[in-house]
Amino acid sequence: xxxxxxxxxxxVIVLGTLIVAICAPLLAPHDPFVQDLSLRMVPPAWMxxxxxxxxxxxxxxxxxxxxxxxxxxxxxxxxxxxxxxxxGAIGTTLGVLGGYFGGWVDDVVMFVxxxxxxxxxxxxxxxxxSLLGSSLTLVVMTLGLLLWDRFAVVARTTAMQVRTLDYIAxxxxxxxxxxxxxxxxxxxxxxxxxxxxxxxxxxxxxxLEAALSFLGxxxxxxxxxxxxxxxxxxxxxYFTPWVxxxxxxxxxxxxxxxxxxxxxxxxxxxxxxxx
Amino acid sequence: MLTxxxxxxxxxxxxAMTVLTISFAxxxxxxxxxxxxxxxxxxxxxxxxxxRAYGLDRPLPVQFVDWVRSAASGDLGRSYLYHEQAAxxxxxxxxxxxTLGLTxxxxxxxxxxxxxxxxxxxxxxxxxxxxxxxxxxGQAMPSFWLGLLLxxxxxxxxxxxxxxxxxxxxxxVLPGIVLAFSAIPALLRLTRGGMIDALSSDYVRTxxxxxxxxxxxxxxxxxxxxxxxxxxxxxxxLGFMLGGSIVIEAVFALHGVGYLAWESISKNDFPVxxxxxxxxxxxxxxxxxxxxxxxxxxxxxxxxG
Numbered sequence: 027x028x029x030x031x032x033x034x035x036x037x038v039i040v041l042g043t044l045i046v047a048i049c050a051p052l053l054a055p056h057d058p059f060v061q062d063l064s065l066r067m068v069p070p071a072w073m074x075x076x077x078x079x080x081x082x083x084x085x086x087x088x089x090x091x092x093x094x095x096x097x098x099x100x101x102x103x104x105x106x107x108x109x110x111x112x113x114g115a116i117g118t119t120l121g122v123l124g125g126y127f128g129g130w131v132d133d134v135v136m137f138v139x140x141x142x143x144x145x146x147x148x149x150x151x152x153x154x155x156s157l158l159g160s161s162l163t164l165v166v167m168t169l170g171l172l173l174w175d176r177f178a179v180v181a182r183t184t185a186m187q188v189r190t191l192d193y194i195a196x197x198x199x200x201x202x203x204x205x206x207x208x209x210x211x212x213x214x215x216x217x218x219x220x221x222x223x224x225x226x227x228x229x230x231x232x233x234l235e236a237a238l239s240f241l242g243x244x245x246x247x248x249x250x251x252x253x254x255x256x257x258x259x260x261x262x263x264y265f266t267p268w269v270x271x272x273x274x275x276x277x278x279x280x281x282x283x284x285x286x287x288x289x290x291x292x293x294x295x296x297x298x299x300x301x
Numbered sequence: 302m303l304t305x306x307x308x309x310x311x312x313x314x315x316x317a318m319t320v321l322t323i324s325f326a327x328x329x330x331x332x333x334x335x336x337x338x339x340x341x342x343x344x345x346x347x348x349x350x351x352x353r354a355y356g357l358d359r360p361l362p363v364q365f366v367d368w369v370r371s372a373a374s375g376d377l378g379r380s381y382l383y384h385e386q387a388a389x390x391x392x393x394x395x396x397x398x399x400t401l402g403l404t405x406x407x408x409x410x411x412x413x414x415x416x417x418x419x420x421x422x423x424x425x426x427x428x429x430x431x432x433x434x435x436x437x438x439g440q441a442m443p444s445f446w447l448g449l450l451l452x453x454x455x456x457x458x459x460x461x462x463x464x465x466x467x468x469x470x471x472x473x474v475l476p477g478i479v480l481a482f483s484a485i486p487a488l489l490r491l492t493r494g495g496m497i498d499a500l501s502s503d504y505v506r507t508x509x510x511x512x513x514x515x516x517x518x519x520x521x522x523x524x525x526x527x528x529x530x531x532x533x534x535x536x537x538x539l540g541f542m543l544g545g546s547i548v549i550e551a552v553f554a555l556h557g558v559g560y561l562a563w564e565s566i567s568k569n570d571f572p573v574x575x576x577x578x579x580x581x582x583x584x585x586x587x588x589x590x591x592x593x594x595x596x597x598x599x600x601x602x603x604x605x606g
Contacts, residue, residue, distance in 0.1 A: 028430060028434075029430075032434070032437075137312075137315065137316070140312070140316050140589075141316050141319045141320060141323075143585070143589075144316050144317075144320050144582045144585050144586050144589075145320060145323065145578070145582060146544035146545075146578060146581040146582065146585070147544070148544065148545060148547050148548065149544060149547060149562055149566075149574075149577065149578055149581065150327060150578060152547075152562075152563070152566050153327055153328070153566055153571075153574050153578070154327070154330060156566045156567065156569070157327075157328070157330050158330060229440075229441070233443055236443055236445075237443065237444070237445055237548050240445050240548070241547075241548065241551055241563060242567070243566065243567070253443075253445075256443075256445070256446055256449070260449055263449060263453060264453070264457060267453050270446065270449055270450075270453075274443065274446040274449075274450070277443050277446065278441055278442060278443065278446070279441075281440075281441040281443070282437070282438060282441035285437050285440055285441050286437060289437060
């Protein structure tokens with residue numbers, strides 16, 4: 027019962043954020059980029075000195091926090107989804123090939139996975155962004171090229187289990203091509219494991235983007251990335267702690283929602299426990 | 302056993318070579334490193350001077366072979382910024398990062414193992430579910446944000462602990478907790494899973510039948526078997542923690558290897574970046590190798606792999 031509720035809560039959070047992200051320009055009460063230096067650091071409406079014109083207050087440049095939060099949802103969701111699509115494609119391809127063919131193919135795949143795990147993700151991502159200049163596309167590309175390891179591991183293990191099953195033997199006996207077997211027989215039967223990995227990786231990608239932006243080498247200002255908002259606000263947090271609470275809570279709630287949804291899917295779909 | 306270790310060592314060396322190549326390629330990504338070093342507003346002449354001074358005018362393969370050769374002999378290049386050996390800079394900063402990493406690991410293990418055991422002993426009960434939920438919540442905490450919250454609360458509101466720097470042990474408490482946070486959920490699940498398997502095994506049933514006390518069964522019989530994968534993962538986690546401590550070192554202004562890397566990245570000091578990437582990778586590779594060998598020593602069934 028509690029688990030179902032938790033999954034439902036996760037689904038509501040993720041779907042809600044997705045809708046907000048898609049409709050961001052329609053929902054934002056103000057322009058997220060317009061500064062009003064006469065209205066800096068206005069506290070949220072429920073605190074002393076807050077106004078209903080700025081429900082969540084304004085930042086250090088007088089930009090409406092709620093509007094920036096809404097625009098930031100779009101960035102986070104975009105990063106999460108695009109990164110997972112890229113890393114999922116890379117990891118699944120590698121893992122399925124290794125797991126299905128075994129032998130030297132598997133040795134190569136395992137070697138590539140081991141190398142990838144030895145690379146410090148944050149450090150390499152920071153260097154790439156610093157060298158090539160920060161942009162949304164670059165962050166997605168970098169994270170996508172780095173975060174495929176779990177996809178590969180899970181796709182490999184599950185493909186290995188699937189390849190010994192009867193329907194694969196049947197397809198082989200029927201003369202299906204290797205490509206057909208991989209795409210039409212193996213992939214659909216390991217899909218549910220990969221969906222669970224996708225939620226985990228999406229959460230990780232969103233957290234990493236926030237961390238990169240927080241360190242000043244992720245999404246470039248003035249884009250309202252939640253991580254960047256926390257970074258810009260942290261100089262003021264000693265006097266007005268709410269400035270880091272607003273974007274921080276948003277980030278926490280979204281990642282929590284994705285994780286709850288992923289956990290629920292794992293239980294429901296009976297995916298591997300270590301996925 | 303020796304063959305197993307030899308195979309693993311060769312594999313580790315191959316991985317290290319690959320990472321070496323990648324860390325070299327990484328700094329050449331921008332196309333022209335000399336332009337990046339010179340920074341904005343440099344004249345063509347400045348760029349040419351820098352290119353000659355750092356040997357960047359030589360063909361790439363020559364530069365690569367040179368970098369591999371000196372890296373193998375322990376020379377990881379010189380910092381553009383400090384005019385010091387990158388290896389010396391890392392050595393200087395290492396104690397801070399190592400202290401932080403080990404503190405984080407200790408906090409993580411001391412939290413995850415008892416709660417994992419508790420969870421396993423009450424599998425399916427409210428306490429088990431509650432702990433599972435706490436783990437999910439912990440996983441969703443952005444580490445840098447958690448760090449800032451702890452600074453506000455313990456450093457400012459309560460005034461118990463310093464908010465930045467590491468003059469004494471107190472400076473490591475908050476960052477250690479934040480670092481541990483990221484590792485606790487995985488270690489907790491692993492302990493719980495291992496304990497559940499162990500508690501339902503034949504030898505535990507035998508121990509029960511012999512009338513041994515509950516504490517003795519759980520701690521002496523079950524935990525010994527469940528601890529093995531936890532130890533292995535803990536070694537790997539330490540590798541991840543050392544790499545991931547960059548964010549936490551930045552938040553708490555701890556001048557460790559991560560901070561050095563961040564500084565070097567923002568200031569285009571690429572020999573240091575290259576060196577730190579390689580250094581962290583080698584530590585990770587060594588820890589994984591250690592975990593593999595340790596596991597094989599403890600469990601002969603794994604030696605065939």
